[in-house]
Amino acid sequence: xxxxxxxxxxxxxxxxxxxxxxxxxxxxxxxxxxxxxxxxxxxxxxxxxxxxxxxxxxxxxxxxxxxxxxxxxxxxxxxxxxxxxxxxxxxxxxxxxxxxxxxxxxxxxxxxxxxxxxxxxxxxxxxxxxxxxxxxxxxxxxxxxxxxxxxxxxxxxxxxxxxxxxxxxxxxxxxxxxxxxxxxxxxxxxxxxxxxxxxxxxxxxxxxxxxxxxxxxxxxxxxxxxxxxxxxxxxxxxxxxxxxxxxxxxxxxxxxxxxxxxxxxxxxxxxxxxxxxxxxxxxxxxxxxxxxxxxxxxxxxxxxxxxxxxxxxxxxxxxxxxxxxxxxxxxxxxxxxxxxxxxxxxxxxxxxxxxxxxxxxxxxxxxxxxxxxxxxxxxxxxxxxxxxxxxxxxxxxxxxxxxxxxxxxxxxxxxx
Numbered sequence: 021x022x023x024x025x026x027x028x029x030x031x032x033x034x035x036x037x038x039x040x041x042x043x044x045x046x047x048x049x050x051x052x053x054x055x056x057x058x059x060x061x062x063x064x065x066x067x068x069x070x071x072x073x074x075x076x077x078x079x080x081x082x083x084x085x086x087x088x089x090x091x092x093x094x095x096x097x098x099x100x101x102x103x104x105x106x107x108x109x110x111x112x113x114x115x116x117x118x119x120x121x122x123x124x125x126x127x128x129x130x131x132x133x134x135x136x137x138x139x140x141x142x143x144x145x146x147x148x149x150x151x152x153x154x155x156x157x158x159x160x161x162x163x164x165x166x167x168x169x170x171x172x173x174x175x176x177x178x179x180x181x182x183x184x185x186x187x188x189x190x191x192x193x194x195x196x197x198x199x200x201x202x203x204x205x206x207x208x209x210x211x212x213x214x215x216x217x218x219x220x221x222x223x224x225x226x227x228x229x230x231x232x233x234x235x236x237x238x239x240x241x242x243x244x245x246x247x248x249x250x251x252x253x254x255x256x257x258x259x260x261x262x263x264x265x266x267x268x269x270x271x272x273x274x275x276x277x278x279x280x281x282x283x284x285x286x287x288x289x290x291x292x293x294x295x296x297x298x299x300x301x302x303x304x305x306x307x308x309x310x311x312x313x314x315x316x317x318x319x320x321x322x323x324x325x326x327x328x329x330x331x332x333x334x335x336x337x338x339x340x341x342x343x344x345x346x347x348x349x350x351x352x353x354x355x356x357x358x359x360x361x362x363x364x365x366x367x368x369x370x371x372x373x374x375x376x377x378x379x380x381x382x383x384x385x386x387x388x389x390x391x392x393x394x395x396x397x398x399x400x401x402x403x404x405x406x407x408x409x410x411x412x413x414x415x416x417x418x419x420x421x422x423x424x425x426x427x428x429x430x431x432x433x434x435x436x
Contacts, residue, residue, distance in 0.1 A: 037216075038159045044214030045156050048112060048149045049168045050175035051207050052142070055119050057179025058200050059138065065193055066122055070131045080128075084135040085383040088143030092376040095144040099368025103218030104151035109208060111145035116204025118142075123197045143379070147372045154360030154367065155216050163305035165353035170298030177295065242363045247370055249418045250362075253314075254355045254378035256408035260321065261348055262385030263405045264290045268328075268341050271398050276334040286341045293345030301350030310354040310419040318413035321347025322406050329399045329406075344405075351412065352378065358419040381408075 067077055091111075098107050118141045121134030153168045179200070186196040268290050269283035305313045321344050328340030359374035360367045385404070393401030 034160055040214040041156045041216045044211040045153050046171045047211040049172040052145055053172040053175025054179040055115055055204055057176045058119050058197055059122055061180045061183035070125050070127055072128050080135050084139035087136040087139030089376045091140035091143030092147045092372045095147045096369035096372030099151050104148050105215040105217050108148040108152050109212040111148050112208035115141040115145050116201045119201050120197055123193050147375050150356050151368050151371050163302040165357045166298045166301035166350045169353050173295035246418055250359050251374045251377035253412050253415050254374045255381035256411045257351050258378040259381035259385035260405040260408045262382035263389050266386035267389055272334050272337050274398055278334045286338045289338050289342040290345040293342045294349045297346045297349035311416045313350050313354055314416035315413050317347045317351045318409040322409045325405050329402055354419050
């Protein structure tokens with residue numbers, strides 16, 4: 021049985037191959053979140069084992085981010101040449117192995133090497149799975165990208181829960197991560213056959229040949245203004261998101277003098293709100309279009325952050341962080357979809373640039389907030405997130421589907 025594709029201008033149906041591909045992409049996104057949580061949730065244990073200071077850890081996190089960015093940029097041309105399926109599978113397998121390295125490190129030098137490798141593999145998987153998600157979404161002809169990101173969040177929650185339980189049961193860290201890596205290898209192997217190969221209409225081979233001959237560059241035919249603006253919006257949105265990861269709990273604790281357990285609720289509320297909301301955003305995007313999702317989502321996020329900053333009590337601040345999560349939930353998926361549909365020939369490199377800039381924004385956000393808060397207050401520093409979302413709302417039109425390219429790729433089937 022097949023289900024009709026809604027909003028497509030041709031008589032096309034979504035068959036078993038597309039449904040299987042969607043399930044495989046869901047599994048890969050969840051696996052990425054699960055493996056990332058294995059690292060993040062073990063940071064206190066790893067820092068104690070290696071003896072690195074907070075300052076050293078900060079530098080190592082920058083190294084991880086830089087390695088991820090490099091992995092993203094290297095992966096882009098590979099996706100354009102061979103499609104996203106091979107790179108997604110290879111990156112998932114490598115990441116499943118690389119997760120063992122940080123917990124095996126015994127000093128700062130070995131931890132640096134481990135984080136460089138882990139960051140590279142994670143960046144490669146991030147770009148590859150998003151490129152595959154764009155291809156699957158295009159096959160469906162309706163928005164489904166946000167739900168993929170929702171499953172990433174679900175995987176992160178599962179991974180964090182596994183780490184919490186195994187630490188409580190005093191299971192060895194190496195044992196826990198080794199089993200997680202084995203699960204990752206098995207899951208990647210199971211998901212691989214369902215992923216979509218490069219579309220037969222994809223003109224990549226001709227583009228690759230032309231590049232080798234020196235007759236054209238990969239960005240030929242790409243609207244560079246839109247690509248740069250998409251990258252800038254991705255930077256702004258993930259900058260805003262990064263402030264929640266690093267500052268939400270501390271904001272409640274420092275501003276209202278609450279116990280750390282209450283501060284943790286702020287981050288938990290933000291994460292839960294974002295995860296749940298992502299599963300509802302696709303239907304909204306199908307109804308009102310991605311421009312409205314970006315614009316209204318950014319405005320809701322601004323309102324949430326404003327409430328958190330001006331809150332008279334911890335409860336109101338936590339509510340503000342919750343609203344902030346709801347607003348941000350569906351924004352980045354719209355940006356990644358738009359980047360993947362800028363061009364059929366070089367979508368891998370377009371996605372790698374946009375995702376990479378977003379990643380840099382997530383790294384920069386906490387640092388910018390910290391710089392400002394050291395010279396004023398944390399509440400003042402968090403205004404940076406409001407400014408970033410205001411820019412995103414103003415630039416929302418950048419996600420409008422390009423016109424005049426029907427011969428290059430199938431219609432996305434989305435109205436604006």
